[in-house]
Amino acid sequence: MYINSKHLQILDLIKSNPDFTLKHLSEILDMSQQHLKLYLKDIYEEILEKTHSTTKVDDMLNKILYFKEAKKILRKSQQFTKNQKIFYFLFFLSKFNSVNLCNISKELDLTPRNLNNYKEIINCLLKKYNLKLKISSQGVKLTGSAFNLRRLHYFLLFKFIIERNYLPYKFRKDVLNNLNFNNFFKLNRDIYNFLNLLNTQHSMHQQSAIFSLWVAFRGNEYEKTTRNLSFNQSLKYKPGHWNKEFFYKIFYFLKNSSFNEIRTESLYLLFNVIDTFCYSKVCFNNLLDSDAKSTLNIFSKYLKKDLLTNSTFFSITHQWIYYCKLKQLFFIDDFSLITLNLTNIPNSNILNATKEIKQIIPNFTIFEGILLWFIFSKNEIPKEINIFVFKNLEKKIVPIIISEIYKKHNVQITEA
Structure with a gap:
């Protein structure tokens, strides 16, 4: 039986939402009912051995719901998906530069023939980072600059952190469990x-984005890091649209925190991440180009129209639509919110908005929709609190959403 991460995601969704029908499950997972039945059959046969x-x-569904050891059994049988094989392979290439094909083929069942079949996907991704795959009798290696290798390592680590709950055990052990820190709690506090x-x-x-960048670009004692930069030297890294006061505030923090360990060459990338979190309406329009107006029209159906003139709306929305583009490039399988109770999401404005946006941005899923309304719920705008969550929803959903968000995120939301 071929059990993979998708089976585990479906299992968690069933366990978290005991009242879901096949139709509800297929809507949340954006999967046809017929396709979903095949996964349910696999889960049923694996855990019940018949x-x-x-x-x-x-x-x-009922048998799966009440079978206590279901996840443990599926975990034992879990295998790598095709995409997991590709990105596990790429991760080690980005970290060690070269890999012995014989060694990794035992772990991934990745033969030269398999690798040849995957080359189109791999080369398409590597091209964006000016990297190339070189295969010889000695093994496989990535060729390109050290900066681009670290940049690829950064994005791959981000992908795996997002997917961590559903990665095969060996994947998690090799990629995530071996990360070493002098003081993780200090780093975590500094990120916050x-x-x-x-x-x-x-x-x-x-x-996760900030953490992954820190890991990938952390310098050693022989490399030039932020700690070694004076303020005047740092000005050459300042984005042109930043004022000096804002830049100095950021740079002063970097110099006096865990971020003084990152290589100076990563500052351009870090500042780009900051811009992604804080972008304006103009940059939102640039990101979506000709699709921007259509996307905004969809949001205006589910939000008050005057909210679209608020810069905070664009700052919040931009980063999640940018994330959809990143998801598409790295095949990020994001089910980080699947353990929430989503009972009232089917037939809600959240799902309806997601379906419409998905027609324009294919990688925009219900989970981006949920993330958006969750963040909008935390963002208070005068006289307009929690609009996206509660507008046009049945009143009974409100206490459920508030309770779930408080339990999962320790955030208290006030009803409007």
Whole structure:
């Protein structure tokens, strides 16, 4: 039986939402009911060790829901997906520069023939980072600048942190469990303070982006880091649209925190991340180009129209639409919110908005929709509180949403 991360995601969704029907599950997962049935059949047969034969879907769902050891059993059988093989392989190339194909093929069942089949996907990704794949009798290696190798490593690590709950055990062990820190708690506190300094809406994804960049570009004692830069020297890295006061505030923080360990060459990348978190309406329009107006029209159906003139709206929305573009490039399988109780999401304005936006931005899923309304809920605008969450929803959903967000994120939301 071929069990992968998708089976585990479906299992978590069933466990978190016991009242969901096949239709509800397929809507949240954006998967056809027929395709979903195949996954349910796999889960059912794996945990109960018997074929489903003519078992009805409702009976399968019920058995899966109440089977206590289901996740443990699926974990033991979990295998790499095609994309996980590709990105696991790329991650080690970005970290070690070259890989012995014989060694990694045992772990991934990745033969030269398999690799040849994957080359189109791999080369398409590497091209964006000016990197090339070189295969020889000695093994496989990436060719390109050290900066671009680190940049690829940064984005791959970000991808894996987002996907961490559903990665195969060996993947998590090799990629995530071996990260070493002198003081993780200090780094975590510095990331939190950094986001506070930017006065931006916090999210796990933002924290993961900053963390991944720090890991990928952390310098050693022989490399030039932010610690070695004077303020005058740092000015050459200042983005042209930043004023000196804002730049100095950011640079002073970097010099006096864990970020003084990052290589100076990464500052351009870090400042680009800051811009992604704090972009304006103009940059939002540039990101979507000809699709910007259509996307805004969809948002205006579910938000008050005057909210679209608020810069905070664009700052929040820009980063999640930018994230959709990143998801598409790195095949990010983001189900970080799947353990929430989503009982009232089907047939809600959140799902309806997501479906419409998805027609323009294919990688925009219900989870981006949920993330958006969650952040809008935290963002208070005079006389317009929690608009996106509660507008046109049944009143009974309100206490459920508030309770779930408080339990998962320790954030108290006030009803408008």
